[in-house]
Amino acid sequence: MPVRALEFYAGIGGLHLAFDRSSVDGTVVQAFDWDQTASQVYAANFSAEKSQARIIQKIDISTLTALDLATYNADLWLLSPACQPYTVLNPNAKGALDPRARSFLHLIQTVLPELATTNNHPSYLLIENVAGFEVL
Numbered sequence: 001m002p003v004r005a006l007e008f009y010a011g012i013g014g015l016h017l018a019f020d021r022s023s024v025d026g027t028v029v030q031a032f033d034w035d036q037t038a039s040q041v042y043a044a045n046f047s048a049e050k051s052q053a054r055i056i057q058k059i060d061i062s063t064l065t066a067l068d069l070a071t072y073n074a075d076l077w078l079l080s081p082a083c084q085p086y087t088v089l090n091p092n093a094k095g096a097l098d099p100r101a102r103s104f105l106h107l108i109q110t111v112l113p114e115l116a117t118t119n120n121h122p123s124y125l126l127i128e129n130v131a132g133f134e135v136l
Helices: 014-021 036-050 066-070 099-117
Strands: 003-008 026-033 056-058 076-079 124-127
Touching: 003 014, 014 026, 014 036, 014 076, 026 036, 036 056, 066 099, 076 099
Parallel strands: 003 026, 003 076, 026 056, 076 124
Antiparallel strands: none
């Protein structure tokens, strides 16, 4: 059975492209990003490929709920959250206390546990980030 993936912090679709080029049989069924310009580029890169006019949704990821995401029946989440809160190159990095980490923490601490209670959680998470991120 093909893997159904959701992509969070999609940007212009780097993880989508990597997934497409992998040997995994599957598809990105929905992507989410807050940045309007990045979302437009993502749509140009991938909408025609999948005949999906709304493959990317411009949304504040911290507003997504378990109910919103359960409908996708995703096996895999692709995530590339903000690196600034964690990077060792930022001497003022605040980790989880940084407001830019809020949406990621929302997904991990609230949404995933809620999905797990109904057995609608993904089997796999692929999280791309920077050195220092593991201190989460």
